[in-house]
Amino acid sequence: MDGAVPLFRMEGISKRYGGVRALEKAELSVEAGSIHAILGENGAGKSTLIKVMSGVVAPDEGRMMLDGREVAFASPGAANKAGIACIFQELSLVPDLSVADNIVISDPPKRFGMIDRKAQRRLAEEALARAGAEDIHPLALVKDLPLSRRQMVEIAKALARKPRILILDEATSALTAADVSKIFAVLKRLRAEGLALLYISHRMNEIAELADQCTVFRNGRNVASYPAGTKSDNEVVELMIGREYSHVFPPRPPATVPSAPPVLEARALSWNERLNDISLSIRAGEVVGLGGLDGQGQRELLLAFFGVLRGLSGQVLIDGKPVSIASPAAARRDGIGMALIPEDRKTEGLMLPMTVRENLSFAALDRLSRGGIIDRAAEQRLIDDMVGLLAIKTAGLDAPVGALSGGNQQKVVIAKWLMRQPRIILLNDPTRGIDVGTKQEIYQLMRKLADQGATILFYSTDYDELIGCCDRVLVLYDGAVKRELVGAEITERALISSALNIDARQGAEA
Amino acid sequence: MKDWRYWLAEQRGTLLAFAIFIVMFVIYTSNHPAGFNANVVQTAANKGVLLAFVAMAQTLVVITAGIDLSVGMIFLLTNCLASWLVVGTPAQTALGVIAVLAAGVLCGAINGAIVIYGRLQPIVATIATGAVYYGIALLLRPFPGGSVNEDLADALTGRVLGVVPASLVVLLVIVLVVWVPFSRSVLGRAAYASGSSETAAYMSGVPIRRGKFAAYTLAGLLSAIGGLFLTFFTYTGEAAYASGNSYTLFSIAAVVLGGVSLFGGKGSAIGAIFGALAFRTIGDLLFVFDFDPLWQPLFQGGILLLAVSLGAFALFRVRNRLEWFL
Numbered sequence: 014m015d016g017a018v019p020l021f022r023m024e025g026i027s028k029r030y031g032g033v034r035a036l037e038k039a040e041l042s043v044e045a046g047s048i049h050a051i052l053g054e055n056g057a058g059k060s061t062l063i064k065v066m067s068g069v070v071a072p073d074e075g076r077m078m079l080d081g082r083e084v085a086f087a088s089p090g091a092a093n094k095a096g097i098a099c100i101f102q103e104l105s106l107v108p109d110l111s112v113a114d115n116i117v118i119s120d121p122p123k124r125f126g127m128i129d130r131k132a133q134r135r136l137a138e139e140a141l142a143r144a145g146a147e148d149i150h151p152l153a154l155v156k157d158l159p160l161s162r163r164q165m166v167e168i169a170k171a172l173a174r175k176p177r178i179l180i181l182d183e184a185t186s187a188l189t190a191a192d193v194s195k196i197f198a199v200l201k202r203l204r205a206e207g208l209a210l211l212y213i214s215h216r217m218n219e220i221a222e223l224a225d226q227c228t229v230f231r232n233g234r235n236v237a238s239y240p241a242g243t244k245s246d247n248e249v250v251e252l253m254i255g256r257e258y259s260h261v262f263p264p265r266p267p268a269t270v271p272s273a274p275p276v277l278e279a280r281a282l283s284w285n286e287r288l289n290d291i292s293l294s295i296r297a298g299e300v301v302g303l304g305g306l307d308g309q310g311q312r313e314l315l316l317a318f319f320g321v322l323r324g325l326s327g328q329v330l331i332d333g334k335p336v337s338i339a340s341p342a343a344a345r346r347d348g349i350g351m352a353l354i355p356e357d358r359k360t361e362g363l364m365l366p367m368t369v370r371e372n373l374s375f376a377a378l379d380r381l382s383r384g385g386i387i388d389r390a391a392e393q394r395l396i397d398d399m400v401g402l403l404a405i406k407t408a409g410l411d412a413p414v415g416a417l418s419g420g421n422q423q424k425v426v427i428a429k430w431l432m433r434q435p436r437i438i439l440l441n442d443p444t445r446g447i448d449v450g451t452k453q454e455i456y457q458l459m460r461k462l463a464d465q466g467a468t469i470l471f472y473s474t475d476y477d478e479l480i481g482c483c484d485r486v487l488v489l490y491d492g493a494v495k496r497e498l499v500g501a502e503i504t505e506r507a508l509i510s511s512a513l514n515i516d517a518r519q520g521a522e523a
Numbered sequence: 524m525k526d527w528r529y530w531l532a533e534q535r536g537t538l539l540a541f542a543i544f545i546v547m548f549v550i551y552t553s554n555h556p557a558g559f560n561a562n563v564v565q566t567a568a569n570k571g572v573l574l575a576f577v578a579m580a581q582t583l584v585v586i587t588a589g590i591d592l593s594v595g596m597i598f599l600l601t602n603c604l605a606s607w608l609v610v611g612t613p614a615q616t617a618l619g620v621i622a623v624l625a626a627g628v629l630c631g632a633i634n635g636a637i638v639i640y641g642r643l644q645p646i647v648a649t650i651a652t653g654a655v656y657y658g659i660a661l662l663l664r665p666f667p668g669g670s671v672n673e674d675l676a677d678a679l680t681g682r683v684l685g686v687v688p689a690s691l692v693v694l695l696v697i698v699l700v701v702w703v704p705f706s707r708s709v710l711g712r713a714a715y716a717s718g719s720s721e722t723a724a725y726m727s728g729v730p731i732r733r734g735k736f737a738a739y740t741l742a743g744l745l746s747a748i749g750g751l752f753l754t755f756f757t758y759t760g761e762a763a764y765a766s767g768n769s770y771t772l773f774s775i776a777a778v779v780l781g782g783v784s785l786f787g788g789k790g791s792a793i794g795a796i797f798g799a800l801a802f803r804t805i806g807d808l809l810f811v812f813d814f815d816p817l818w819q820p821l822f823q824g825g826i827l828l829l830a831v832s833l834g835a836f837a838l839f840r841v842r843n844r845l846e847w848f849l
Contacts, residue, residue, distance in 0.1 A: 069726070090728025105726035109719035109788035110712070111529070118716065119728045127707040152529035170727075285842055321844045340844070361845075 018081040020045040020209050021066075021097075021178055026075035027233075028061050033446065035061035036072070037233040043178060048200065048210040050220045050241065053230035054253050054509055055307050055474040059213055062230070063182055066211075067099035068092030093119055098176035100167050100184045108156035113137035115155055116170045140173035141165075145195035160187045160286070168196065172203075179203065180211040185219060186308070186491075197223060215306045217246055217513055229253060246515045254505050261453055262481030263460040265500075273297050274333060276468040277318070277437050282327035287313045289492040291327070295470060297436075300463050302483035302503075303472040305512045310492035311472040312356060315439045318470070319353040320344045331437075345376065345433060352376070352430035354423075356441040362426035365415035369407050370396060372414045372425055377432040399428040404454065420451030427455070431462075438462065440471045444478065456482050476508045490514045536782015537794035543780065543830075544801035551804050554811040561686050567807065568688035569680055569756055571800040573598075575694055576749030577770050578777035578799040579702065579792040580631075580742040585778050587735045588718035588787025589638060589645035593653030594746045595771030597630045599762055600660040601750025606669025606760025609751070616672040624747050630656055631743015635736040653771070660762040667761035676755035690752065694796070697748060701741060702792045710737040718787025776827050777802050802827075 019042040028036040036058045043049055053059050064070045066077070068086030077084050079095055086092040092099075106115050113133050122132035137151040146165035155163060164187045171179055181200075185193050200210060200223060214220055220227065224241040229252040237252050244252075275294040282291040288310050295301045303311045316322050318329060320338035328335050331349050338344045344351040355361035363372050373396050374381060381392045396410065403424045407417055414425055423443060430438070440459075444452045459482060463469050473479050479486050486503050488496045488511040496511040498504075531538075548567070552559040577594050584591040601623050608619035630652070637648040679689050705711040713734025716724035724731050749770075754760060775785075781798025783790025805826050809819050 088728065089726050093728045101726065105723045107716040107719045107723045107727070107788070109784075110716060111533075114712065115727075118712070118724075121709055121712065123709070127704055128709065128712065130707070150529065152526060152533075154532075316843070316845070323842045323844065 019043060020080065022078045023062075023066070024076050024078070026062070026065060026072045026077070028065060028070065028072050030446075034233050036065070038075070039230070039233060039235050041228060041235060043209045043211060044226070045177070045209050046204055046207045047225040048204055048212055048223050050224035050227045051211060051213045051230060052220070052227060052249060052253065054476065054512070057230040057253070058233040059230055060182065061233075063099060063180055063211070063213065066092070066178075067097055067180060090119070093174060093176075096175075096177035097180070098171040098174045098178070099180040099182065100171045101182060106155045106163055106167060106170070109154065111152050111154055112141070112149055112158070112166050113151035115166060116140050116151075116173045118170070119174060136173055137169070140169040143172050143199065144169040145192075145199055161189050161192060164188055165192060165196075168199075172199075176208065178209045178211065180213075182213045183215070183308070185214065185216070193219075215513055217249070217515055246510070246513075250506055250510050250513070250515065253509050263457050265460075265484065266464070275330075276332060277470065278328075278330040278333070279314075279318070280328040280330065282314070282317060282325060282329070284313060284317055284322050284325050287492050288317060288325075291489075291492070291494055293487060293494065295468050297466050297468050298463050299485065300459055300469045300471060300483050302479040302486040303470065303489060304476065304479050304486045304498075304508050305489040305495070307474050309489040309512075311489055312441060313492070314489070315353060315441050315470070315472060318344070318437075318439060319351060345435070350433070350436035351439065352433065352435035352437070353439045354427055354430060354441060354443045356445070358422055358426050362429075363414050363422060366413050368411045369405070369414050369417070369425060370410040373399060373410075373429050373432065376429045380433065395432055399432055402431070403428050403458070418448070420447040423447050423451065423455070427458070435467065437468045438470070440469070440473075442472055442474055444473065444475065452478075476505050479503060479508060480505060488512055534791075536789075537791050537797065540781040540794045540797035540801060544797045544804065547801050547804040547808065551808055551811055556811075561682060565682055565688040567804070568691045570807075571803045572690040572694050573749055573752055573756075574770065574773055574777060574799040574803055575796045576697070576745050576752065577774040578781070578795040579697075580745035580749070581774035581778045582781070582783050582790060582792040582795040583705070583714070583738040583742045583745070584645065585775075585783050585785060586718050586787060586790060587714045587738050588721075589735070589739075590775070590785070591634060591649045591739070591742050592646060592771055593630070593634060593649040593656055594742060594774055595767035595769070596653040596656040596660065597627055597743055597746035598750045598753065598770050599767040600630065600656045600663075601627050601747040602753045602757075603660045603663040603669070603760035603762055605751050605754040606664065606671060609671050609675070609754060611672070613672075616675055619672075620751065623751055624744060627743045627745075627747020627750065628740055629743065631740040631746070632736070634743065635739030638739065639732050639735050653767075657762065657764060657767060660767075664760045664762050667759050667763075669760040671754045671758050673758065676758060679752070680755050693752075697745070698793065698796070701745065705737070705741060706791065710734045714738045715788050719789070773802060774799070776823075780827070780830050 021043040023039060023041045026036050026039045039058060039062060041062065051059050061070065065072045068089045068091050084095060086095065107118065116137040117133050122129045122136060134151055141147055141149055141151065144165055146169060149162055149165060155166060158166065164184065168184060185196060188196065204210060212223060226238065227241050228235050228238045229249065230236065231253055273296040276297050278294040280292050282288055291314060303314065305311060313322065317325055320340045320343050329338065330336065336349065338349065359365060374392050378387065381388055405424045405428065406421050414422060417425065444455055459469055459471065471483060480503050483503060484500065486498045486508065487494045488498065488508065490512065495514055498507055552563060555563055557563050577598055580594045581591055604626055605619065605623045608622050609616055610619065634649055634652050637643055637652065638645050679693060681689050683689050683692055710733055713724065713729045713731055714737065716729050717731040717734055721731060777799035778795045779785065780801055781790065781794030783795055805823055806819050809816065809822060
């Protein structure tokens with residue numbers, strides 16, 4: 014390998030989103046005929062790296078070389094033409110088109126200017142066979158297929174493009190064990206055929222079986238590259254640890270009173286293969302974190318509590334009594350008193366063109382009105398309280414909420430729910446994409462609310478926050494609670510190793 | 524599953540519209556005083572194809588998850604234009620036809636450019652352009668009038684071989700030369716893909732913009748063909764505002780009846796054609812049963828409401844309620 018020009022090389026790639034740097038002078042070399050694994054915790058820059066490689070985002074600086082020649086991709090289509098195919102997580106299939114239509118979508122076979130359906134069918138069947146998914150009918154509509162089959166179509170689609178570099182981003186997370194072994198055989202064959210494969214996965218055993226080379230990312234940089242099998246799992250975790258601490262957290266109380274009765278409980282909660290037999294119990298005054306790599310069922314768990322999901326099995330108990338919460342409106346009712354601070358404030362939290370005042374009072378309108386008429390004076394008092402409590406900076410209450418900074422928008426979302434004085438507060442990654450100052454105010458507020466007796470369930474993709482804010486952390490993996498960390502056990506090492514489902518005891522000892 | 528089952532599932536909307544039409548038409552002709560004969564069929568066909576052309580136009584745009592509220596006005600504008608241009612010698616008439624069709628293409632292209640490159644919502648953009656097209660139509664024909672090459676008009680609204688309505692033959696030809704190639708071309712597939720999931724289409728490197736532009740432009744062309752036929756039936760041009768508006772609204776009704784999803788990505792213009800023919804027949808049913816014509820809008824509305832309600836059943840299967848709003 015030495016001295017030869019790598020098939021693909023990235024040099025000094027940087028990318029910033031607003032004030033957040035996702036990649037910082039990242040380097041990567043990919044060799045033909047090998048499988049290269051990329052490791053890193055949430056926010057380490059893995060997904061941005063892939064997006065840059067596959068033409069979804071343009072880097073701020075740096076260069077990319079294919080066969081030693083500098084390249085730049087204006088769109089995913091351009092990256093495709095250059096021979097880079099990326100398997101996204103069910104993102105790139107068109108639901109209303111058939112499997113065959115989807116497989117050839119980038120470059121359908123043509124005859125007399127029209128799509129040649131016979132040739133299309135043949136290509137699709139070949140690609141499905143290559144991916145080991147002959148059971149999928151090429152005429153089936155993608156939207157009628159279960160998730161694991163869609164993922165196989167996605168893989169077949171990438172193979173149909175005859176790529177030179179194939180990127181798999183958590184491509185196996187939705188697959189059944191039988192599919193995974195088929196895919197592994199396919200990937201090994203592709204390697205033998207001389208393709209370069211970039212493999213992103215949180216499953217250490219998969220990486221051990223497949224990879225030739227590994228690169229670890231941390232804080233947007235590649236921190237280590239090594240031949241697979243030369244480092245132990247613990248050494249790998251060691252490389253992933255070391256985020257720069259920049260936040261100050263409020264002091265944690267010594268320990269919550271264990272005698273307080275549980276307020277929010279789940280027993281054997283399951284849903285659509287995304288939640289598997291989750292049981293948990295949270296007392297008043299506790300801040301409990303949800304950890305694990307992104308997309309392991311944390312979001313679905315919060316939605317399940319908040320009455321958004323249908324067809325749940327298992328039980329939810331409030332104050333020890335079984336309840337059935339059929340909608341967000343039911344979840345916020347007095348006996349339950351639940352609030353959910355959603356992940357995407359722009360779509361699920363705020364009505365952006367409406368005023369700060371209107372947004373603040375939406376969740377509490379039933380309490381502020383009599384006979385359907387809003388009591389303006391009561392509304393004003395409560396709004397003033399909230400703006401004061403959260404120090405929301407706005408040009409005025411009648412300014413559109415969309416004009417506020419990200420941090421202040423998020424404060425409005427939180428304040429809107431605090432107006433109801435909820436007893437149970439669910440937070441879905443509330444500090445994503447907001448400034449450090451506001452983050453710290455949110456940490457303070459969470460602790461204050463807990464001290465006043467609220468029950469808080471807090472999902473964060475930032476391990477720092479879980480360490481700094483939570484009394485307990487439940488680490489989710491594949492929709493199930495893999496590990497519970499209490500108090501001083503909550504360390505970055507323990508969080509990362511349990512998130513990767515590496516032997517839990519090992520992680521705790523070190 | 525066998526291939527034919529997938530084909531059946533794909534064509535379900537079209538077949539349902541076809542079935543509704545056949546049932547309605549059988550009821551209609553069996554109660555018609557003259558019964559089922561070539562004259563009755565010819566009259567019904569001539570009324571039906573006008574809406575069928577406009578509904579085909581609407582289908583193309585709806586497939587991209589857009590909506591075109593200017594189709595009725597393009598229909599009027601090309602009618603008024605045809606009443607000036609499609610006259611004289613055969614050569615002049617031919618040039619006139621080409622000019623009218625070109626005007627329709629231009630109108631559609633303007634819609635497409637505004638929606639795609641101006642990034643305006645289709646509903647707003649086409650209300651505005653529709654008003655402009657109507658304005659031009661009104662200037663062309665402040666009062667009903669004009670004329671058309673009557674030989675051509677009679678040939679295209681008459682019968683072929685004494686039985687088959689010529690207008691249906693033209694409709695079939697248009698389906699074969701416009702719809703079939705489009706639906707099987709890369710651009711057509713791009714239109715479907717962008718209507719179904721624009722993100723996925725983009726990530727797959729599909730030519731989204733060109734696909735949408737083709738859809739809007741062809742919608743202009745099909746509306747113009749409708750406008751030409753209107754001229755052939757009436758021998759005049761008329762900028763009748765109410766008529767333009769009702770063609771626009773009925774085209775949406777026909778599209779829905781024809782199994783085309785207003786969410787985009789699903790359906791066929793052939794379904795929309797049967798939707799249009801069925802919708803027309805529903806209106807005519809009242810006449811053969813001697814109802815007061817005053818009942819017609821109410822009756823049509825009721826049938827339409829029933830048809831669109833069928834499409835909502837899928838919502839009962841959604842397991843994550845947030846998907847209701849996608």
